[in-house]
Amino acid sequence: MAGWLAAAQLLLVAVVVAALYRPLGDYLAHVYTSPRDLRVERVLYRLVGVDSRSEQSWRSYVRSVLAFSLVGLLLVYLLQRAQAWLPWDLGLPAVRPDLAFNTAASFVGNTNWQSYSPEQTLGYSVQVLGLAVQNFVSAAVGMAVAVALVRGFARRRTGTIGNFWVDLTRGTLRVLLPISVLGAVVLIAGGVIQNWAAPTDVTTLAGGVQSIPGGPVASQEAIKLLGTNGGGFFNANSAHPFENPTGWTSLFEVVLMLAIPFSLPRTFGRMVGSHKQGYAILAAMGAIFLASTVLLTVVESHGAGTAPQLAGAAMEGKEQRFGVAATTLFGSVSTLTSTGAVNGMHDSFTALGGLFPMLNMMLGEIAPGGVGSGLYGMLVLAVIAVFVGGLMVGRTPEYLGKKIGPREIKLASLYILVTPTLVLAGTALSFAVPAVRDSVESTSIWNPGVHGFSEVLYAFTSAANNNGSAFAGLTANTPWLNTALGVAILLGRFVPIVLVLALAGSLAAQDKVPATAGTLPTSRPQFVGLLTGVAVIVTALTYFPVLALGPLAEGL
Amino acid sequence: MSSPRTTWSHLVVSLRAMLVLTVILGVAYPLLVTGLGRLLPARADGSLVTGADGAVVGSSLLGQSFTDADGAALPRYFQSRPSAAGDGYDGAASSGSNLGPENPDLVAAIEDRRDAVAALEGVDPAAVPADALTASGSGLDPQISPEYADLQVPRVAAERGLPEDEVRGLVAAATTGPDLGFLGQAGVNVLELNLALDRLAG
Numbered sequence: 001m002a003g004w005l006a007a008a009q010l011l012l013v014a015v016v017v018a019a020l021y022r023p024l025g026d027y028l029a030h031v032y033t034s035p036r037d038l039r040v041e042r043v044l045y046r047l048v049g050v051d052s053r054s055e056q057s058w059r060s061y062v063r064s065v066l067a068f069s070l071v072g073l074l075l076v077y078l079l080q081r082a083q084a085w086l087p088w089d090l091g092l093p094a095v096r097p098d099l100a101f102n103t104a105a106s107f108v109g110n111t112n113w114q115s116y117s118p119e120q121t122l123g124y125s126v127q128v129l130g131l132a133v134q135n136f137v138s139a140a141v142g143m144a145v146a147v148a149l150v151r152g153f154a155r156r157r158t159g160t161i162g163n164f165w166v167d168l169t170r171g172t173l174r175v176l177l178p179i180s181v182l183g184a185v186v187l188i189a190g191g192v193i194q195n196w197a198a199p200t201d202v203t204t205l206a207g208g209v210q211s212i213p214g215g216p217v218a219s220q221e222a223i224k225l226l227g228t229n230g231g232g233f234f235n236a237n238s239a240h241p242f243e244n245p246t247g248w249t250s251l252f253e254v255v256l257m258l259a260i261p262f263s264l265p266r267t268f269g270r271m272v273g274s275h276k277q278g279y280a281i282l283a284a285m286g287a288i289f290l291a292s293t294v295l296l297t298v299v300e301s302h303g304a305g306t307a308p309q310l311a312g313a314a315m316e317g318k319e320q321r322f323g324v325a326a327t328t329l330f331g332s333v334s335t336l337t338s339t340g341a342v343n344g345m346h347d348s349f350t351a352l353g354g355l356f357p358m359l360n361m362m363l364g365e366i367a368p369g370g371v372g373s374g375l376y377g378m379l380v381l382a383v384i385a386v387f388v389g390g391l392m393v394g395r396t397p398e399y400l401g402k403k404i405g406p407r408e409i410k411l412a413s414l415y416i417l418v419t420p421t422l423v424l425a426g427t428a429l430s431f432a433v434p435a436v437r438d439s440v441e442s443t444s445i446w447n448p449g450v451h452g453f454s455e456v457l458y459a460f461t462s463a464a465n466n467n468g469s470a471f472a473g474l475t476a477n478t479p480w481l482n483t484a485l486g487v488a489i490l491l492g493r494f495v496p497i498v499l500v501l502a503l504a505g506s507l508a509a510q511d512k513v514p515a516t517a518g519t520l521p522t523s524r525p526q527f528v529g530l531l532t533g534v535a536v537i538v539t540a541l542t543y544f545p546v547l548a549l550g551p552l553a554e555g556l
Numbered sequence: 557m558s559s560p561r562t563t564w565s566h567l568v569v570s571l572r573a574m575l576v577l578t579v580i581l582g583v584a585y586p587l588l589v590t591g592l593g594r595l596l597p598a599r600a601d602g603s604l605v606t607g608a609d610g611a612v613v614g615s616s617l618l619g620q621s622f623t624d625a626d627g628a629a630l631p632r633y634f635q636s637r638p639s640a641a642g643d644g645y646d647g648a649a650s651s652g653s654n655l656g657p658e659n660p661d662l663v664a665a666i667e668d669r670r671d672a673v674a675a676l677e678g679v680d681p682a683a684v685p686a687d688a689l690t691a692s693g694s695g696l697d698p699q700i701s702p703e704y705a706d707l708q709v710p711r712v713a714a715e716r717g718l719p720e721d722e723v724r725g726l727v728a729a730a731t732t733g734p735d736l737g738f739l740g741q742a743g744v745n746v747l748e749l750n751l752a753l754d755r756l757a758g
Binding site (some may be wrong): 004005008009012044047048049050060063064067068070071072075117119120128129130132133136137165168172173177180181184185188189190191192193194195196197199202203204205206207208210211212213214216218219220222234235236239240241242245246247248250251304305306307308310311312313314315316317318319320321322323326327342343344345347348349350351354446447448449451471472473554 | 561566567570572574576577578581583585586588590592596599600611614615618624633641645647649650656657658659660662685687691692693694696732734736743750
């Protein structure tokens with residue numbers, strides 16, 4: 001019975017996402033290729049001082065991305081430090097410097113890791129002026145970078161890959177903003193709040209006192225999911241009834257997370273002139289997505305472990321209105337994209353259930369991944385896959401008519417090394433440096449034994465991959481974790497972006513080589529299998545030892 | 557007017573872009589959504605519910621404790637799930653327990669809760685369902701399972717001098733989900749149920 005219900009909700013998600021694939025993917029392609037500017041965009045370009053007709057080299061595009069993100073980082077940092085002087089601060093004080101840095105890095109880096117409890121730390125002005133703005137623009141940056149890479153494949157013998165300011169503006173105003181307005185209204189209809197009232201105390205039925213929170217939650221919630229950001233307005237994130245009131249809103253939030261990432265392969269196919277290439281990328285994403293989501297749901301429904309067995313089900317940290325299957329679906333989607341929102345507490349998942357969110361992030365969030373970052377992550381793996389295929393048959397590899405030479409393969413290899421290095425080094429340093437280890441063990445870790453190790457591993461995995469979910473028992477609001485995780489977020493976000501844009505520049509400069517009998521076809525099931533295999537094997541070889549110390553040791 | 561070339565001009569353009577976008581996304585967007593939310597004021601304001609005297613007693617979306625000042629269960633009310641939000645159902649401190657599956661504190665808590673529920677309801681400890689033994693993710697779960705509600709019907713009916721069937725009818729009226737028959741699972745809204753009981757008592 002429960003199995004059928006779980007299958008039915010997964011099927012509904014698949015149907016909705018499939019229905020969106022062509023219209024939304026084609027619309028995105030139109031947005032990023034149309035020669036026409038909207039009137040409001042022309043006004044904006046004039047105010048900002050950019051020429052929408054000019055094109056940028058990859059180096060110039062990188063400079064724009066980094067400068068824009070640096071300004072965002074400083075602005076969010078300053079807003080938090082100045083909180084006490086802002087209106088609607090709810091009487092909350094300025095945020096401490098290390099926490100303000102961590103939060104600024106986290107929201108600019110599309111991660112939304114939260115070392116703090118929002119309802120006790122941030123007033124409404126920081127939430128809307130700082131965090132919500134970054135929820136939009138960090139997502140638009142991810143899409144812009146992905147589109148720039150696709151242009152690299154699509155163009156030939158050119159020095160330019162697009163205009164960052166145009167890509168940023170169009171992604172924000174034509175895609176994220178209208179869908180967010182629509183999504184927010186739907187969420188309000190489901191019961192998500194949208195008001196500016198301060199929390200009010202009421203006398204409960206039993207004669208106690210309860211604080212009823214207020215806040216512009218729905219506007220924040222829609223872009224939190226659509227932009228695969230994930231930062232909750234409240235500490236409990238999408239488990240909080242004011243963020244996610246009922247079964248259907250939870251499914252709607254799942255669809256918001258998946259809509260853009262699963263449609264971008266269509267955009268890619270259209271822009272490179274072959275829808276079959278888009279379907280191949282979609283198939284690889286879909287295969288991993290389906291396998292991981294089904295396995296997590298089966299494992300968690302089984303309810304292994306001392307506490308779940310004693311209670312009769314793995315309901316610790318889960319809401320009655322969702323139950324196991326709607327919680328595992330949400331958790332799986334949230335970590336297979338780069339969202340990191342939760343509607344139940346991953347720290348209280350069964351041991352092997354907690355393994356899957358970690359694995360999903362370690363895969364590099366490519367199935368379907370964050371908005372933009374999922375597509376460029378998968379395309380980098382496709383470059384690796386054709387290289388592996390080329391080695392097998394002894395030919396120079398090509399992808400979409402572009403030669404994958406030493407420069408391309410170096411950039412792709414560096415890309416897949418960045419996040420594992422950050423995850424493993426961050427986790428190792430947390431236990432290797434004596435002073436840090438004391439802080440981590442005495443202050444940060446919440447659960448005893450190997451589960452405590454898993455909390456730290458999860459944190460660095462989440463930060464470096466820009467996810468933002470947590471084994472939330474971990475107290476991350478310490479100088480070490482705020483700083484180390486903040487640095488991991490920034491490096492895990494912007495080093496890969498620089499490498500991807502360099503790859504885009506290198507590909508755009510090449511001419512196209514015609515396909516021959518020796519070219520590996522990249523739109524057939526054989527290539528989908530190769531791509532999926534490369535993704536899984538690279539992850540497994542990198543992370544198996546450290547997983548054996550954490551969730552595998554606890555669960556087996 | 558051309559695209560920025562130097563690092564400095566990149567920063568100036570970035571700052572201008574961020575300020576313009578902050579006005580659109582950080583001011584206009586939340587205000588627009590607030591305006592649209594006025595079409596559904598009851599929802600946008602938090603689904604507040606009022607008691608017999610017309611005063612707001614809570615939100616139908618947020619669970620509450622039905623205990624006395626010492627934390628002992630009030631037997632005339634249906635009881636909510638255990639909560640890790642502050643001292644229990646603290647609306648300013650939403651949180652799960654985040655205790656792991658092998659954590660001895662969680663194992664002990666489940667055993668204590670099972671004994672307490674079994675004693676309160678006068679039932680076999682093996683009959684206590686999982687949601688009565690575990691804290692939710694938010695600490696503000698407004699619902700309990702239909703099984704846990706069913707377990708509490710005889711006690712509440714006896715305390716209030718009502719026929720069990722009448723109380724069961726109120727439980728059924730407070731039961732919702734799963735949405736569309738398969739999204740999430742069924743649950744009983746505890747605050748709405750207890751409000752209905754109080755209304756019955758006049």
